[in-house]
Amino acid sequence: MFRCDTRSHVERHAFTNFNAREVEGITVFGRRSLLKASLAGMAGLSLPGLLANREATAASGQPTRQKSVILIWMTGGPSHIDTWDPKPQAPVEIRGPFSTIPTALPGYAFCEFLPKQAAMMDRLTVIRSVDCRFSNHEPNMVMQTTNRAAEPRNNREADKFPALASIIAQERLKSSRELPPYVVLNMKSRSHVAWGGYLGGAYDPFNGNDVGKLFSLPSGLSSDRLGERRTLNEDLDRLRRDLDLGGSMESADRFTQQAMDMVLGEQARTAFDVSRESAEVRAKYGEHDWAKQVLLARRLVESGVSFVTIDLSNHGASGTWDTHGDNIPPYGGIWNGLRPLLPVFDHLLTTLVDDLQERGLLDDVLVLAMGEFGRTPQIGTQGSSDGRNHWPIVMSMTMAGGGMRHGQIIGSTDKIAGEIKDRPVTPGDLGATIFRHMGVPLDISYTDNRGRPRFVLEEGEPIGELVG
Numbered sequence: 001m002f003r004c005d006t007r008s009h010v011e012r013h014a015f016t017n018f019n020a021r022e023v024e025g026i027t028v029f030g031r032r033s034l035l036k037a038s039l040a041g042m043a044g045l046s047l048p049g050l051l052a053n054r055e056a057t058a059a060s061g062q063p064t065r066q067k068s069v070i071l072i073w074m075t076g077g078p079s080h081i082d083t084w085d086p087k088p089q090a091p092v093e094i095r096g097p098f099s100t101i102p103t104a105l106p107g108y109a110f111c112e113f114l115p116k117q118a119a120m121m122d123r124l125t126v127i128r129s130v131d132c133r134f135s136n137h138e139p140n141m142v143m144q145t146t147n148r149a150a151e152p153r154n155n156r157e158a159d160k161f162p163a164l165a166s167i168i169a170q171e172r173l174k175s176s177r178e179l180p181p182y183v184v185l186n187m188k189s190r191s192h193v194a195w196g197g198y199l200g201g202a203y204d205p206f207n208g209n210d211v212g213k214l215f216s217l218p219s220g221l222s223s224d225r226l227g228e229r230r231t232l233n234e235d236l237d238r239l240r241r242d243l244d245l246g247g248s249m250e251s252a253d254r255f256t257q258q259a260m261d262m263v264l265g266e267q268a269r270t271a272f273d274v275s276r277e278s279a280e281v282r283a284k285y286g287e288h289d290w291a292k293q294v295l296l297a298r299r300l301v302e303s304g305v306s307f308v309t310i311d312l313s314n315h316g317a318s319g320t321w322d323t324h325g326d327n328i329p330p331y332g333g334i335w336n337g338l339r340p341l342l343p344v345f346d347h348l349l350t351t352l353v354d355d356l357q358e359r360g361l362l363d364d365v366l367v368l369a370m371g372e373f374g375r376t377p378q379i380g381t382q383g384s385s386d387g388r389n390h391w392p393i394v395m396s397m398t399m400a401g402g403g404m405r406h407g408q409i410i411g412s413t414d415k416i417a418g419e420i421k422d423r424p425v426t427p428g429d430l431g432a433t434i435f436r437h438m439g440v441p442l443d444i445s446y447t448d449n450r451g452r453p454r455f456v457l458e459e460g461e462p463i464g465e466l467v468g
Contacts, residue, residue, distance in 0.1 A: 065364055067438050068301035069168070071309045072294070072349065072369040073144075075192050076137065076319025079375035079388050080396035081417045082334055083111050083342070085128045094416045096379050097335050097386070108409055113342035116350040117398070122407045123353055123362075125399045125466060129411025131424045132373045132395045137191070137318050140372050144194035146431030147458060162446060163194030164431055165307035166203035167456050171440050172306045178267040180206035181306040185293045189316040193309055198448045205309065208296070211272045271303035272296065284351055291348045298355055301365050306438070312345070321371055325384020333386030334379060345369075353400045366402030366437045371395065377418040394420050402437045404466040428460020436462045
């Protein structure tokens with residue numbers, strides 16, 4: 001018997017156990033502490049702070065070929081039953097309204113609205129047995145940090161767990177001095193992605209939505225005027241430098257210059273300028289905004305960005321893939337909500353894989369498409385006729401590239417896709433696989449705000465079927 005979660009979409013809020021009166025983090029007890037806290041805040045929130053950390057790995061002898069990750073984040077949690085793990089023999093209230101089509105792998109079928117992925121299974125891997133217990137959304141933390149404790153409804157420190165992308169940013173900052181290592185495109189809400197957490201603001205994602213503001217100087221402000229303002233700032237900084245006992249201002253000067261180079265430099269402008277693509281390539285991706293974001297992601301990793309997350313959503317609530325039912329706006333149900341998304345998703349994913357392969361980049365770029373969790377086996381939850389509720393028991397996802405062994409389906413679920421039948425894949429397994437691709441040590445740790453070391457991966461190992 002499967003367990004069907006029929007609770008309301010509205011959960012206990014994330015701040016019930018916030019304990020606002022408890023002292024933690026940077027505590028100011030005196031004038032010297034106040035100065036240190038102020039400098040720490042300046043470094044943590046600025047782009048110069050991010051650039052400063054690149055210097056530490058500038059002479060590390062990184063391989064010439066730049067490895068990277070593109071995460072297509074299907075915000076809201078796509079239904080595994082109505083995409084990659086259909087159950088055509090199950091009763092209609094389980095199998096849903098879609099038909100199935102065979103894939104290039106004999107004996108395996110997908111939803112009828114994923115024909116391009118079905119035909120590309122020689123270059124894809126679908127994992128049908130992802131163990132996504134404790135994962136939730138708003139914020140979407142567990143799967144993007146691979147830490148099951150990163151759920152704010154149960155843990156008031158959950159937002160401190162750093163994103164895998166932030167860990168990679170810290171490790172791989174040599175990639176480019178003119179490009180941020182971790183970029184989020186199409187960000188509809190801060191709650192849709194994981195952040196730097198304990199690592200500090202220097203490792204938060206760069207919001208690709210701000211590119212226009214970054215590269216467009218206000219009216220009357222030329223590059224020369226911007227340089228003059230920098231000179232004025234340097235004069236003011238010189239007045240503060242006598243108070244800086246630790247030398248933070250001196251290093252900040254140098255990295256502010258690098259931040260300026262990024263704003264005015266050609267490399268960043270070129271990477272973010274999709275109009276530089278040929279008309280043929282742009283036509284191949286198409287006019288849908290999601291497809292344009294995927295094309296931009298390809299440009300960014302090609303230019304040296306280490307990790308790009310695409311917020312594949314149209315609104316800032318819990319996400320477009322959160323298909324609770326037509327009577328629960330703005331989500332829609334399986335037929336009216338999910339069905340229009342699938343052809344767009346099918347096209348953009350397969351176009352990206354083809355494009356990366358044609359450019360000789362597919363082995364260097366690991367592509368993942370996934371969300372927070374699956375959906376309930378039974379259709380029509382929460383009083384709807386056509387929706388599915390959250391199902392953090394199991395979900396499906398797909399992967400491509402990264403020089404891995406593809407052309408397979410890993411794991412399986414029971415007859416109604418309600419439980420994992422065999423080969424569970426944990427968030428830690430996914431994290432270890434990503435780290436292995438990026439050359440990040442699996443035992444890497446960071447220090448929390450109490451000075452305690454914490455392992456990023458508290459469980460898991462690289463997925464042997466892919467990398468063994």
